[in-house]
Amino acid sequence: MFWISAVVFAVVVGLLVASIRRGRRDHDPEIDRSEAPWGEPFIAIAGVAVPALILLGVYVFSLSEMNALQAAGSKPAMTVEVSARDWWWEARYPNGAVTANEIHIPIGVPVRLDLTTRDVIHSFWVPRLQVKTDNIPGRHNYMWIQADRAGRYRGFCAEFCGLQHTNMNFWIVAEPQAEFDAWLDDQVADVTEAALALDGAEIFLSSSCAGCHALRGTTAVGLAGPDLTHLAARETLAGVLPNTRSSLEQFIRDPQSVKPGIAMPPAELTADELRAVV
Numbered sequence: 001m002f003w004i005s006a007v008v009f010a011v012v013v014g015l016l017v018a019s020i021r022r023g024r025r026d027h028d029p030e031i032d033r034s035e036a037p038w039g040e041p042f043i044a045i046a047g048v049a050v051p052a053l054i055l056l057g058v059y060v061f062s063l064s065e066m067n068a069l070q071a072a073g074s075k076p077a078m079t080v081e082v083s084a085r086d087w088w089w090e091a092r093y094p095n096g097a098v099t100a101n102e103i104h105i106p107i108g109v110p111v112r113l114d115l116t117t118r119d120v121i122h123s124f125w126v127p128r129l130q131v132k133t134d135n136i137p138g139r140h141n142y143m144w145i146q147a148d149r150a151g152r153y154r155g156f157c158a159e160f161c162g163l164q165h166t167n168m169n170f171w172i173v174a175e176p177q178a179e180f181d182a183w184l185d186d187q188v189a190d191v192t193e194a195a196l197a198l199d200g201a202e203i204f205l206s207s208s209c210a211g212c213h214a215l216r217g218t219t220a221v222g223l224a225g226p227d228l229t230h231l232a233a234r235e236t237l238a239g240v241l242p243n244t245r246s247s248l249e250q251f252i253r254d255p256q257s258v259k260p261g262i263a264m265p266p267a268e269l270t271a272d273e274l275r276a277v278v
């Protein structure tokens with residue numbers, strides 16, 4: 001299409017230059033034009049027939065290319081749901097992983113995108129990977145992208161959608177399949193550890209633990225036992241046990257079995273509570 005356009009452009013500019021050189025030299029209002037009611041044959045051919053043929057050819061050509069583009073993505077490795085909203089992007093993966101403004105894909109395979117919006121019209125555009133496709137309220141638009149080289153590809157919202165339209169940006173992160181799989185596995189994991197730790201903190205602070213131990217920065221200010229702030233950085237527990245999860249659990253459950261006679265009573269915690277505290 002570029003070279004066809006280049007040839008047409010050259011011919012048109014050539015004719016323009018020629019006509020400027022001829023100027024008004026041959027202009028004669030007395031010439032009788034009634035013999036050519038549809039205009040000069042040159043105009044009819046070069047101005048109507050030839051452009052019509054060229055445009056028709058280009059039209060058919062681009063239709064077949066569009067089909068090829070669609071077909072290339074017909075066997076996608078997976079489908080990612082991309083939902084747009086003011087003014088950010090949400091991506092949902094088949095395994096339940098969800099991310100925002102950062103869409104990871106494996107390299108070398110087509111990835112299908114299911115484009116929707118929660119509010120107004122947006123447009124998903126990663127210039128280095130694909131043409132843009134609109135996210136339209138009440139519709140699912142499908143497109144596919146494929147990155148053959150690992151890297152980060154900048155994406156934009158290409159449809160004015162309000163105050164922060166210009167900052168509605170995102171990244172496509174393309175990585176080798178193995179790295180992508182690892183990323184996807186990590187993404188689907190819940191925040192169990194963190195949630196458990198929060199539970200543990202609550203139990204610690206509301207139980208008798210806080211009566212004897214201090215955790216600086218919390219309501220636990222007990223002075224009878226060791227200050228436990230940064231306990232995890234110490235090498236031993238009570239000076240006799242290696243500082244591991246299992247020995248900490250054992251010590252809290254039954255301190256007397258570790259150091260008979262010490263002031264610390266056995267914990268009145270359920271197994272789950274104990275695990276959370278540890």
Ligand code: CUA
Pocket residue numbers: 084085087121122123157158159160161162164165166168
């Ligand atoms: Cu979303 Cu512009």
